[in-house]
Amino acid sequence: xxxxxxxxxxxxxxxxxxxxxxxxxxxxxxxxxxxxxxxxxxxxxxxxxxxxxxxxxxxxxxxxxxxxxxxxxxxxxxxxxxxxxxxxxxxxxxx
Amino acid sequence: xxxxxxxxxxxxxxxxxxxxxxxxxxxxxxxxxxxxxxxxxxxxxxxxxxxxxxxxxxxxxxxxxxxxxxxxxxxxxxxxxxxxxxxxxxxxxxxxxxxxxxxxxxxxxxxxxxxxxxxxxxxxxxxxxxxxxxxxxxxxxxxxxxxxxxxxxxxxxxxxxxxxxxxxxxxxxxxxxxxxxxxxxxxxxxxxxxxxxxxxxxxxxxxxxxxxxxxxxxxxxxxxxxxxxxxxxxxxxxxxxxxxxxxxxxxxxxxxxxxxxxxxxxxxxxxxxxxxxxxxxxxxxxxxxxxxxxxxxxxxxxxxxxxxxxxxxxxxxxxxxxxxxxxxxxxxxxxxxxxxxxxxxxxxxxxxxxxxxxxxxxxxxxxxxxxxxxxxxxxxxxxxxxxxxxxxxxxxxxxxxxxxxxxxxxxxxxxxxxxxxxxxxxxxxxxxxxxxxxxxxxxxxxxxxxxxxxxxxxxxxxxxxxxxxxxxxxxxxxxxxxxxxxxxxxxxxxx
Numbered sequence: 001x002x003x004x005x006x007x008x009x010x011x012x013x014x015x016x017x018x019x020x021x022x023x024x025x026x027x028x029x030x031x032x033x034x035x036x037x038x039x040x041x042x043x044x045x046x047x048x049x050x051x052x053x054x055x056x057x058x059x060x061x062x063x064x065x066x067x068x069x070x071x072x073x074x075x076x077x078x079x080x081x082x083x084x085x086x087x088x089x090x091x092x093x094x095x
Numbered sequence: 096x097x098x099x100x101x102x103x104x105x106x107x108x109x110x111x112x113x114x115x116x117x118x119x120x121x122x123x124x125x126x127x128x129x130x131x132x133x134x135x136x137x138x139x140x141x142x143x144x145x146x147x148x149x150x151x152x153x154x155x156x157x158x159x160x161x162x163x164x165x166x167x168x169x170x171x172x173x174x175x176x177x178x179x180x181x182x183x184x185x186x187x188x189x190x191x192x193x194x195x196x197x198x199x200x201x202x203x204x205x206x207x208x209x210x211x212x213x214x215x216x217x218x219x220x221x222x223x224x225x226x227x228x229x230x231x232x233x234x235x236x237x238x239x240x241x242x243x244x245x246x247x248x249x250x251x252x253x254x255x256x257x258x259x260x261x262x263x264x265x266x267x268x269x270x271x272x273x274x275x276x277x278x279x280x281x282x283x284x285x286x287x288x289x290x291x292x293x294x295x296x297x298x299x300x301x302x303x304x305x306x307x308x309x310x311x312x313x314x315x316x317x318x319x320x321x322x323x324x325x326x327x328x329x330x331x332x333x334x335x336x337x338x339x340x341x342x343x344x345x346x347x348x349x350x351x352x353x354x355x356x357x358x359x360x361x362x363x364x365x366x367x368x369x370x371x372x373x374x375x376x377x378x379x380x381x382x383x384x385x386x387x388x389x390x391x392x393x394x395x396x397x398x399x400x401x402x403x404x405x406x407x408x409x410x411x412x413x414x415x416x417x418x419x420x421x422x423x424x425x426x427x428x429x430x431x432x433x434x435x436x437x438x439x440x441x442x443x444x445x446x447x448x449x450x451x452x453x454x455x456x457x458x459x460x461x462x463x464x465x466x467x468x469x470x471x472x473x474x475x476x477x478x479x480x481x482x483x484x485x486x487x488x489x490x491x492x493x494x495x496x497x498x499x500x501x502x503x504x505x506x507x508x509x510x511x512x513x514x515x516x517x518x519x520x521x522x523x524x525x526x527x528x529x530x531x532x533x534x535x536x537x538x539x540x541x542x543x544x545x546x547x548x549x550x551x552x553x554x555x556x557x558x559x560x561x562x563x564x565x566x567x568x569x570x571x572x573x574x575x576x577x578x579x580x581x582x583x584x585x586x587x588x589x590x
Binding site: 019038 | 193194195197198295296309310312335338339341342401403404406407408410411418422425426427428429430431432434435437438439440441442443444446447450455456458459460462463466472473475476477478479480481482483485516517518521531532533534
């Protein structure tokens, strides 16, 4: 299956990456090359096979539900592009 | 006294213990080498000479006090994907160009605790996405090797290309790498050094900038199997802060180096004999088989039937996980921000300016294969075939103790080659990706030079948590190969 330009724009929107109009055609070609390459997976019979999600050969570990860290606002905010007091600042969302 | 940066880690530890030289002298020799060669190699994004000298002075004090750790005074390059408290960590991305982590990754914390000296943060492909180190937002790394009679600049492989180039050029004794689909093993092969991707879960992922979490695994790169074993011992171990960290005791990896291969059964997977693979690589593989047979191993032909689906599975699974992991770079909590008309516009402009082309492609592929209506066709199908790939390895390891294959389908290529389309570049990882998908340990050992004078590696793959057998087989290969060739650019060379 091949991506049309509208789908490339939709994916870019979903991925929150601004794509300028002249980039669309190149991206379309590149993404279609990758999707064309992975197409061969359809020939594999996977009847009755359980999907494998991870590399770990173990059951998920559990721990006590308790606070183990925190109260370190300053170190966390130190890398913020913009802040107001002890908060991250973003452009106005609600008018 | 020998030229210090030429020593192996094992020899340097002996020299430091015997007080033949100090940790500060050893660090100084490497700092001078980096100043001289980094402009040509671009192996380091952020050299940290002052920090290195401080750490070396501490190591000397510990050596004098008799409290020295297992790596006291050993100068290392740290891939710039490991968060280092107070030292800029970029993942080779412009979006993290000014990011200074407030915390330390578990692996680097353990290396520090063992007394290692950090020379600086090594260059890599942006977010570890690449096989040539040309996608770095801080410029490509140049391989210290050259083709005979040519000045063409070659890639060091990727994504741990800065780590590999630094170790090969003798400006670092060892380095940390990470391997998601071959990012330790393929650059090790391209630069004539040794590197091991341990079992998934062996080294903590805490504090390593995430690319594809079900595949990412840290490991060491160095100039001998023994040096890798020493570093791996210090890097490994259970960490409650990584939910997939294995609760396993760390064996004495170094003791396995000279264990030998007598009585071991070594599998040769038929599917790794690929169309279009060079005769030299096939020839080197045959040599490796003879070396192991001569040392008492039994060679067994085996089959890993789903090998050819490894790469396409990887190029669904890894981008899918990357698209989720990289969603955090939105210009709000850390990293670069580009202002926009509203919040969404700010996200989109920030990510468009901050990410390079390969990272954008992978995020978009991942977004697509996870999107409504395509999840089953792509992502679920890939996960099922991933299960079949693991099943292949499990069946093989019922018959044999380890597998021997080439590491990469070619030697290092020139910067700018293989860029026609993304898939051509992806083919570099055809032999390394299956072990990543299965989570099994694998090592690349330099085995010889091709007709153009470039190094080629052989790969040893082992059972889950049996790095010791991988190391033993690696040690036997190293012993037989007697690889002592030097790159064109190195710290002791005339430049």
